[in-house]
Amino acid sequence: MQSPRRNAEGRPLGTCDPSSSGSPAHGGGSRFEFQSLLSSRVPGADPISARLRSSESPVHRRGSFPLAGAGSPQTLPPQLPEEDRIDLNPSFLGIALRSLLAIDLWLSKKLGVCAGESSSWGSMRPLMKLLEISGHGIPWLLGTLYCLSRSDSWAGREVLMNLLFALLLDLLLVSLIKGLVRRRRPAHNQMDMFFTVSVDKYSFPSGHTTRAALVSRFILNHLVLAIPLRVLVVLWAFILGLSRVMLGRHNVTDVAFGFFLGYMQYSIVDYCWLSPHTAPVLFLLWNQP
Numbered sequence: 001m002q003s004p005r006r007n008a009e010g011r012p013l014g015t016c017d018p019s020s021s022g023s024p025a026h027g028g029g030s031r032f033e034f035q036s037l038l039s040s041r042v043p044g045a046d047p048i049s050a051r052l053r054s055s056e057s058p059v060h061r062r063g064s065f066p067l068a069g070a071g072s073p074q075t076l077p078p079q080l081p082e083e084d085r086i087d088l089n090p091s092f093l094g095i096a097l098r099s100l101l102a103i104d105l106w107l108s109k110k111l112g113v114c115a116g117e118s119s120s121w122g123s124m125r126p127l128m129k130l131l132e133i134s135g136h137g138i139p140w141l142l143g144t145l146y147c148l149s150r151s152d153s154w155a156g157r158e159v160l161m162n163l164l165f166a167l168l169l170d171l172l173l174v175s176l177i178k179g180l181v182r183r184r185r186p187a188h189n190q191m192d193m194f195f196t197v198s199v200d201k202y203s204f205p206s207g208h209t210t211r212a213a214l215v216s217r218f219i220l221n222h223l224v225l226a227i228p229l230r231v232l233v234v235l236w237a238f239i240l241g242l243s244r245v246m247l248g249r250h251n252v253t254d255v256a257f258g259f260f261l262g263y264m265q266y267s268i269v270d271y272c273w274l275s276p277h278t279a280p281v282l283f284l285l286w287n288q289p
């Protein structure tokens with residue numbers, strides 16, 4: 001049987017002798033001996049003396065060096081909990097975000113005047129809920145599918161196919177972001193919405209608003225409408241967004257981001273525009289009897 005490897009003093013490697021001060025270079029090659037070297041030679045390497053030193057100097061209280069220079073006692077880490085550091089060094093961005101969120105909550109509560117029947121504008125609630133249905137995903141999806149089935153021109157089919165693609169893309173992106181951000185709806189919201197899916201318990205971004213921005217931009221770009229009708233389309237999108245806050249469904253930032261996202265989604269749809277040239281299979285499939 002092979003005997004274990006030993007150090008210069010004849011002790012087997014890997015055993016711990018607390019009194020040992022040998023370094024690996026001097027034959028003390030085990031991890032235990034290296035640790036004992038640190039604690040016996042470096043003043044304050046143990047947690048208690050490290051804490052004492054950090055209380056002596058305010059500079060040390062803020063430092064966060066790892067054990068890199070084990071030989072120099074000044075570079076050992078202070079033992080402050082992380083949350084203290086956050087409180088001592090709030091970043092400008094952190095303050096700005098917290099302030100924005102506070103303003104957002106305050107303003108959303110103030111504007112939630114139709115959040116309940118007993119709210120100050122509670123009598124407007126049925127009208128707001130009608131607007132809500134006008135921006136719901138189900139009527140838009142079913143309406144587009146119905147028009148597609150009735151359309152007898154290639155141009156009409158192309159536009160409707162892209163509208164369908166836009167609506168599906170919107171549902172996908174909004175669900176993804178809602179699932180990632182998981183921001184709760186305002187406390188004053190009554191969850192009495194028509195046909196929701198699981199992510200709709202979250203409020204960021206407002207799905208009705210993204211749809212309103214996307215669809216209105218789509219209509220303005222692909223339908224030839226008289227000016228008053230074009231104004232009406234823009235007004236519809238704007239009032240629908242506002243009604244989300246008035247109903248208490250959303251905070252202002254959910255709606256603001258919803259407008260932005262819906263606007264950008266149209267740019268994606270426009271960029272990936274489906275046509276008989278770019279997606280011939282899709283169009284041929286749709287034309288099968």
Ligand SMILES: CC(C)=CCC/C(C)=C/CC/C(C)=C/COP(=O)(O)O
Nearest residue numbers: 137138195196197200206207208209
């Ligand atoms: C094909 C398919 C899965 C359709 C689902 C359509 C659907 C249930 C859309 C949800 C619409 C809705 C209630 C969105 C929530 O809007 P917020 O403005 O409250 O975010």
